[in-house]
Amino acid sequence: MLSRVADSLYWTTRYLERAEHTARLIDINMGLMLDRSRVSAERRWQRVLSAVGAAQGLGWNDDAAGMAGEPGRWVGVTTLVHALCFDTTKHASITACIFAARENARQIRDEISTEQWQRLNGLFHEISRLRTAAPSERNLAEFLPTIIDGVHLFQGVTDTTLSHGEGWHVLRVGRNLERAWSITTLLDVYEREVFLGEDSDDAGEYLEWVGLLRICTAFEAFCRVHTSDLTHERILEFLLLDPDFPHSVRYAVDALHNALEAIQQHTRTQHGGELMRVAGRLKATLAFAQIGEILAQEPIRYLRRILEQCREIHDLIYTVYIQYSVETALAV
Amino acid sequence: MTTVPVRGAFEHPLLRDYFMDAAFDEMFDGDGAIRPHYQALFTELTTLPPEEIRRRKQSADASFLMQGITFTVYGREEGTERIFPYDLIPRVVTGEEWDRIERGLTQRITALNLFLHDVYNDQKILAQGVVPREVVYTCQQFRRQMRGLRVPRNVYVAIAGTDLLRLNSGEFVVLEDNLRVPSGVSYMLTNRRIMKRTLPSLFRDYGVRPIDHYPQALLATLRSLAPEGRPEPTIVVLTPGVYNSAYFEHTWLARQMGVELVEGRDLVIHDNVVYMRTTAGLKRVDVIYRRVDDDFIDPLAFRGDSILGAAGLFNAYRAGNVTLANAFGTGVADDKAIYAYVPAIIKYYLDEDPILNNVETYLLTDEKQQAYVKQNLEKLVVKAVGESGGYGMLVGPQSSAAEREEFKRRIEADPRNYIAQPTLSFSRAPCLLEDGSIGPRHVDLRPYILFGDKVTIVPGGLTRVALRQGSLVVNSSQGGGSKDTWVLGTSQEAHAFASSR
Numbered sequence: 001m002l003s004r005v006a007d008s009l010y011w012t013t014r015y016l017e018r019a020e021h022t023a024r025l026i027d028i029n030m031g032l033m034l035d036r037s038r039v040s041a042e043r044r045w046q047r048v049l050s051a052v053g054a055a056q057g058l059g060w061n062d063d064a065a066g067m068a069g070e071p072g073r074w075v076g077v078t079t080l081v082h083a084l085c086f087d088t089t090k091h092a093s094i095t096a097c098i099f100a101a102r103e104n105a106r107q108i109r110d111e112i113s114t115e116q117w118q119r120l121n122g123l124f125h126e127i128s129r130l131r132t133a134a135p136s137e138r139n140l141a142e143f144l145p146t147i148i149d150g151v152h153l154f155q156g157v158t159d160t161t162l163s164h165g166e167g168w169h170v171l172r173v174g175r176n177l178e179r180a181w182s183i184t185t186l187l188d189v190y191e192r193e194v195f196l197g198e199d200s201d202d203a204g205e206y207l208e209w210v211g212l213l214r215i216c217t218a219f220e221a222f223c224r225v226h227t228s229d230l231t232h233e234r235i236l237e238f239l240l241l242d243p244d245f246p247h248s249v250r251y252a253v254d255a256l257h258n259a260l261e262a263i264q265q266h267t268r269t270q271h272g273g274e275l276m277r278v279a280g281r282l283k284a285t286l287a288f289a290q291i292g293e294i295l296a297q298e299p300i301r302y303l304r305r306i307l308e309q310c311r312e313i314h315d316l317i318y319t320v321y322i323q324y325s326v327e328t329a330l331a332v
Numbered sequence: 333m334t335t336v337p338v339r340g341a342f343e344h345p346l347l348r349d350y351f352m353d354a355a356f357d358e359m360f361d362g363d364g365a366i367r368p369h370y371q372a373l374f375t376e377l378t379t380l381p382p383e384e385i386r387r388r389k390q391s392a393d394a395s396f397l398m399q400g401i402t403f404t405v406y407g408r409e410e411g412t413e414r415i416f417p418y419d420l421i422p423r424v425v426t427g428e429e430w431d432r433i434e435r436g437l438t439q440r441i442t443a444l445n446l447f448l449h450d451v452y453n454d455q456k457i458l459a460q461g462v463v464p465r466e467v468v469y470t471c472q473q474f475r476r477q478m479r480g481l482r483v484p485r486n487v488y489v490a491i492a493g494t495d496l497l498r499l500n501s502g503e504f505v506v507l508e509d510n511l512r513v514p515s516g517v518s519y520m521l522t523n524r525r526i527m528k529r530t531l532p533s534l535f536r537d538y539g540v541r542p543i544d545h546y547p548q549a550l551l552a553t554l555r556s557l558a559p560e561g562r563p564e565p566t567i568v569v570l571t572p573g574v575y576n577s578a579y580f581e582h583t584w585l586a587r588q589m590g591v592e593l594v595e596g597r598d599l600v601i602h603d604n605v606v607y608m609r610t611t612a613g614l615k616r617v618d619v620i621y622r623r624v625d626d627d628f629i630d631p632l633a634f635r636g637d638s639i640l641g642a643a644g645l646f647n648a649y650r651a652g653n654v655t656l657a658n659a660f661g662t663g664v665a666d667d668k669a670i671y672a673y674v675p676a677i678i679k680y681y682l683d684e685d686p687i688l689n690n691v692e693t694y695l696l697t698d699e700k701q702q703a704y705v706k707q708n709l710e711k712l713v714v715k716a717v718g719e720s721g722g723y724g725m726l727v728g729p730q731s732s733a734a735e736r737e738e739f740k741r742r743i744e745a746d747p748r749n750y751i752a753q754p755t756l757s758f759s760r761a762p763c764l765l766e767d768g769s770i771g772p773r774h775v776d777l778r779p780y781i782l783f784g785d786k787v788t789i790v791p792g793g794l795t796r797v798a799l800r801q802g803s804l805v806v807n808s809s810q811g812g813g814s815k816d817t818w819v820l821g822t823s824q825e826a827h828a829f830a831s832s833r
Contacts, residue, residue, distance in 0.1 A: 001612075003598070004609070269611070
């Protein structure tokens with residue numbers, strides 16, 4: 001497969017995963033604002049911004065913090081949410097993500113299935129229609145589910161219409177790396193802001209914790225394992241280390257490792273050693289970790305270490321498959 | 333020219349707006365009688381209920397759109413893709429007519445390749461004054477870098493798409509040789525696929541000669557031009573990218589041939605060898621079917637600002653490590669001023685008379701011819717030699733006095749840059765109009781010629797139609813469309829075919 005094609009495939013699903021995550025993040029937080037809460041609107045949305053904008057270094061982040069207008073100035077929920085949804089000049093906005101995903105897919109239109117293209121193109125046109133309308137709650141109520149459904153549909157036709165060969169595995173790499181990254185970032189924000197924060201009102205906490213699980217589509221799955229008895233430890237364990245739940249970091253990293261292995265077999269590359277080592281180490285770290293140990297040490301440091309390794313994997317994917325130097329490629 | 337409505341046996345309501353004048357009509361002869369090879373088609377069209385024709389047209393439309401057979405560049409944000417306008421009534425060419433076209437095109441491509449080889453090597457034809465040196469040297473497409481360079485099998489033009497017109501006499505003539513990166517072949521093949529579905533039984537009864545093997549023939553041609561010592565060559569199609577108006581065709585051809593579609597940025601040149609960058613490492617490339625113009629193909633050798641090509645490609649080519657089809661510098665042979673010399677070129681290399689004639693052409697570098705042209709601008713068409721696609725031309729009869737003055741000034745300032753031709757009256761073929769009736773529209777014909785170890789011309793081509801009434805411009809950028817071209821067997825074959833059924 002051409003490196004350029006792999007590059008576009010990788011970013012198509014990364015951007016789609018990001019759009020879906022951001023859509024759910026906004027949706028749940030809009031819902032949480034309906035209940036009386038000690039969390040001020042300003043703090044809540046700063047938290048959201050941290051969760052979507054702390055991605056420095058992987059090369060897609062811009063000034064997500066600048067979403068709130070001038071630094072330090074609070075612009076109000078409506079303006080902020082509208083920008084997060086529709087502002088194409090903000091790289092973290094949902095619309096920008098969907099446009100970028102479509103642009104990547106368009107460059108390689110003949111490499112993906114017609115059904116995939118139609119889903120993505122349909123989503124693009126639907127968004128183009130919604131973003132031109134005046135900002136309103138109804139508009140958002142239509143927009144956010146459209147994004148989530150659209151990404152799910154794309155995912156579905158990807159699995160049923162595209163050959164499960166090299167390209168399909170590249171799509172899985174993009175999706176799962178993004179997922180591991182965004183869930184870890186979210187946990188990092190909640191560790192600092194919620195679990196260790198000053199809000200100790202029980203009712204407030206309960207709502208926030210349910211919110212966190214819902215952002216990860218994890219509430220029902222969590223209850224099935226632990227009942228609705230929420231504790232900091234159990235939530236962190238579930239979202240970080242659960243082996244079966246698709247939005248846990250461990251599950252995403254397993255899938256990522258698995259896809260990278262498949263790609264290595266397809267390409268028979270001789271240069272994949274370091275990449276597989278780093279990915280394998282991350283996989284093992286999560287497989288053998290215990291939540292008690294993580295909490296006893298500094299959980300934030302543990303999360304940061306995962307983010308660093310994700311970044312390393314991203315860089316190595318580029319070095320091995322996409323932007324390798326001619327000298328390395330010819331010296332076998 | 334007087335316009336006469338068609339009378340007599342053809343007062344069918346569908347033909348209510350049909351008319352004829354001096355221009356050759358593909359369906360009716362001069363007396364208004366149906367040409368025999370159009371009879372079955374005519375019968376089918378006039379017996380099908382109008383709503384059935386409409387239904388088939390709609391289903392064909394949907395099919396084009398669904399397959400994404402679209403054209404025109406689109407803006408960054410809004411994807412406006414339009415389907416390529418096409419016409420459902422095929423253009424029928426008899427086996428005898430085709431036979432002459434095929435021989436004529438083979439002769440022409442052979443002579444033009446010999447010409448290119450000569451111009452870039454010994455230059456005998458220039459030394460003997462058959463073609464003046466200054467005409468070649470002043471051609472913008474003449475590439476000094478190609479002097480003395482060897483190309484596989486001495487084939488410079490491997491893929492050509494020659495534009496033919498049919499004059500009032502019924503004779504096919506060559507309007508233009510497109511020897512650089514001719515496009516449209518994907519439309520020829522998709523038109524055919526749609527027509528087979530739209531008029532299946534008629535298609536079968538006609539015994540139309542197949543064209544579907546074009547991608548295989550193209551692949552075989554490219555393979556035959558591989559550099560020496562590369563028995564299993566890797567072939568790629570090089571596209572300028574997704575913003576090019578012919579991008580659909582590039583992806584389509586790559587897919588049909590089963591080869592990679594690459595952009596300039598996918599190619600890496602190391603030690604004068606071309607590689608493409610894949611996830612499995614660098615893979616050597618042997619033959620490039622390039623759909624990028626000369627100027628843009630290598631920023632080191634040609635335009636430094638080009639981002640479409642690959643740096644170092646020309647050196648790899650010069651070293652003989654990669655084949656480009658077409659070669660660099662083929663544009664010197666389809667220059668509109670060189671065109672005037674093609675009959676002489678054929679005579680010089682092959683000692684034959686041209687089978688397909690040229691359109692009469694005035695060279696403005698010749699004082700006498702220039703004087704004539706300037707006095708008769710309102711009767712002539714003036715074309716800039718470097719332009720194509722219907723741009724930069726003056727159509728005398730439709731021009732204003734101010735426009736003619738403007739062109740007179742331009743001709744005097746740069747006579748080498750223009751040629752003039754008489755305003756041609758070329759043939760019309762029946763087309764299905766918007767209102768469901770059938771009317772005559774001007775058509776040309778672009779067959780596609782492949783030249784590798786042998787010459788291959790699939791029997792057919794792109795018939796382009798000036799869909800607007802009265803229009804003579806068939807280019808898709810100017811409101812033109814296309815239709816399928818049915819080439820029949822010769823009459824003996826047809827006989828054998830009919831009795832075998």
